[in-house]
Amino acid sequence: MSRQAYQDQQGQFGGNANFQKQQDYQENPARFTGSSNQQTIPKNNNLGGPRANQGQSTGNFANQEPNYQGNYEYAQVDQQNGILRQRIRELEDQLHRSNQENDNLYNRLTLTENELSRTKEILLKMGDTAGWKGAQVNDLNNRYHELASGHNQFLENARSHTYTVQRELEHKDNEIKRLKNLLDERNDKLKVVTVTQEKNFDRCLTLDKEIQNLQEENQKLRRDLQQKSHELDMSKLSHKAEGTFMVEVEHLRGDVQRLLDMLRNTEEYKEFADIADDSSHSIRYLKDIKARTYVDAKCHTHCKFIRPCQCPKTGENQWVEDEKLLWVPEEAFRFAHEFRLKYNGELTDTLIEQLLFELNKIWSKREQRLLKRVKGSAASETASLRRQLAFNPTYDEHQAKVTIQRLQNQLKQAYKENREAFAQRERRNPPGTHYVNETLKINKELHKSKKRSEQQNDVLKKKVANMELHKYGDHAQKAIFMEGAQWMTNKILSEIDGLQQNINSHAKQFHEKQEQLLFNNEKDASSSFGPGQLSVPDPNLILRKCDWFLENVDQDIYTFKSKVQQLNRHSEKDMIDANQAVKTIQKSKTAIIGTF
Known part of the structure; x- marks a missing residue:
């Protein structure tokens, strides 16, 4: 080591x-932090x-x-x-x-x-002494x-x-x-x-x-x-004065309207009141024009033309004007004065044309009101004449009403005979024909429903083909949707085949039982009345067989409808779940991308 x-x-x-x-x-x-190891915190850090x-x-x-x-x-x-x-x-x-x-x-x-x-x-070295030193x-x-x-x-x-x-x-x-x-x-x-x-x-x-x-x-x-408060006080005073003036103006307008209504009741000034109505109930008098009228001459307004007339009081011939010519609509009077103030009294060719244009519009409105008033009076008079004609029918109208009443009675009689013939139709037809017709109708309706189912099947197949050709961005959603559509199509096809088989089996059983019933009736008839004599089948038995057939068909149709509705509900639920799953996946992808 x-x-x-x-x-x-x-x-x-x-x-x-x-x-x-x-x-x-x-x-x-x-145990380890004593007084010597403690750190003091500086006071002025x-x-x-x-x-x-x-x-x-x-x-x-x-x-x-x-x-x-x-x-x-x-x-x-x-x-x-x-x-x-x-x-x-x-x-x-x-x-x-x-x-x-x-x-x-x-x-x-x-x-x-x-x-x-x-x-x-x-x-x-001490080989000799190895024995005693070995230990x-x-x-x-x-x-x-x-x-x-x-x-x-x-x-x-x-x-x-x-x-x-x-x-x-x-x-x-x-x-x-x-x-x-x-x-x-x-x-x-x-x-x-x-x-x-x-x-x-x-x-x-x-x-x-x-x-x-x-x-x-x-x-x-x-x-x-x-300063504004002072001005506001002054404006309030002027506004109050203006309000008083407006109240007086409204009273004057009411008085003028009352006078116009009074003039309308007179024969002499009835047309003048109509002119005031056509001018929006507001006209102005031209006081600065030095023209004499029948009122100024204190003469009666019997003539309608502008020419000299002899006053019955003085006996002199005076040139007088019609009173209507000195009264103009207030709108035209106000527009002319505003026009003069706007252009400082200077008139050019363009301004004169504009003035005439605006005045022409005002008088056109007056003429439209006149026409409207004339049309209204004519319509009221026409309505009154129609009411009079309605209460005084002619001989031709009376004859037409009598003819119409006779034809209505004949039509009611024909309806009655038709209802009686329809009620007695079973007596004219052999027993069981009604049930056979109903059976044929039901069979025809079943064929129509089958045809509609085949058309729906073709439409679904086309939709499935279009869905297969359509390229989705999300392969998971495409697989889920296509799988659900294919499953739904197969289920509908299987249900349609099952319905067709049930209908065919019921129809076959019905024909077999009907042939068996006819054979039994023929056998009973030949044994009871001799050969060649046939008896009418029992209507109650045919009715029971037809009811059995109709009940089975109705049951099959109801079962088919309930299954189709259930398939639709399941398919809608699966589609909603698939869409929610796709949205959840997209949200999770967005969240993961956002985190990175």
């Missing part, structure tokens, strides 16, 4: 001893630098709780680092002492081996083997203990690295808090300036508010 290997074994043994002490320290740290002190002095603008928290955590980390460094120094001292002990033992073992080798040489040599060999085995066991224990101590040291190194990283992270957070505090201080200064500006703007707004 070399000296280096022996020292390694001794180092491992020292490591095992240190690991044992470390375990004792973890179980009861009070200024980790933030001058910025942190500035943050303490300006406590009105930022919260200093993160600094205190960081200092406390840093003190704890520092205390733990001191304990770990003290423990590492103790472990290194123990390792050094164990190495020294291993050196001493190795020296003693070397001396013992040298002494044994010299003893062997002496024993070889001593064997004793020394046994002692040597015992020492060697004990030393090997000691080396094994030292090696395992050293390996354990090395693992513990690696764990402690990782813990120290983690605490250092945590300390760096805390320092980074303290730096961020310091920068945030500076920004908050600058923000506070900016906010102070903004507050001053807002206060000045607020004072300005207050002055504007006082």
Whole structure:
């Protein structure tokens, strides 16, 4: 055994001893941490630098709780680092002492081996004295083997203990690295808090300036508010005056409407009232036109033309105008004045055309209202004439009504005869014909249902072929869908085949029983009445057989429908489950991709 290997074994043994002490320290740290090993936390742990002190002095603008928290955590980390460094120094001292002990033992073992080798040489030289010294040599060999085995066991224990101590040291190194990283992270957070505090201080200064500006703007707004309040009071007074004026205007409009209604009841000014209605119940008098009317001349308006008339009071001929010409719609009057104010009384060719265009639209509306009023009066008069004609029928209408009544009676009689003939149809037909016809109808309906099922089968086959040709992005969904469609198609085909077989079997049984019944009737008839005489089959028996056939067919149809409905429900459920599964897979894929 070399000296280096022996020292390694001794180092491992020292490591095992240190690991044992470390375990004792973890179980009861009070045995190893005395007053000399305790670390004191510095009271003035200024980790933030001058910025942190500035943050303490300006406590009105930022919260200093993160600094205190960081200092406390840093003190704890520092205390733990001191304990770990003290423990590492103790472990290194123990390792050094164990190495020294291993050196001493190795020296003693070397001396013992040298002494044994010299003893062997002496024993070889002393061949004559080998007999009485053989026992001593064997004793020394046994002692040597015992020492060697004990030393090997000691080396094994030292090696395992050293390996354990090395693992513990690696764990402690990782813990120290983690605490250092945590300390760096805390320092980074303290730096961020310091920068945030500076920004908050600058923000506070900016906010102070903004507050001053807002206060000045607020004072300005207050002055504007006082001025606006004064203007609002004045506008309220003017609005009240305007409201009073509008009330008076509404009263005047009501008075004017009342006067128009009164004029409509007169024969002389009835047309004038209609003109007012056609002008949206609002007309204006042209007072600045120096034209005389029948009212100005104090004459009656008997004539409808503009020409000189003789006044009955004065006897003079005066040129008078029709009163209707001096009244225009208020809309036209207002538009003309607004047009004059808008263009400052300057009229060009374009403006004149625009003026005429707008006036033409106003008079067109007036003419439309006139036509509407005339149409309404004509319609009311037409309705009254129709009512009069309805209450006074002519001779032709009377004759037509009599003819219609006679034809209706004949039609009722024909319906009655038809119903009686339909009720007596069984007497004219042989017994059992009705059931045979019903059976043929049912058979025809079954063939139609079979044909529809075959058409549906063809459609499903085409859909399956299209689904096979269609390329889905997700192969799992395609396989599930195609498998379900194929399964559903096969089930429907099998049910259709089963229904067809049942119908054929029932029809065959019905024909067999019917032939057997006819044969029995013929046999009974030949035996009872002689050959050549046939008796009518029993209607009740035929009815029971037909009922049996119809019940079986209905039962088969109901069973087929229930199975098809059940297949549809299962297929819908399978499709919903498949879609949900595909959605779940897609969501899981999306989540996995998002994690990466």
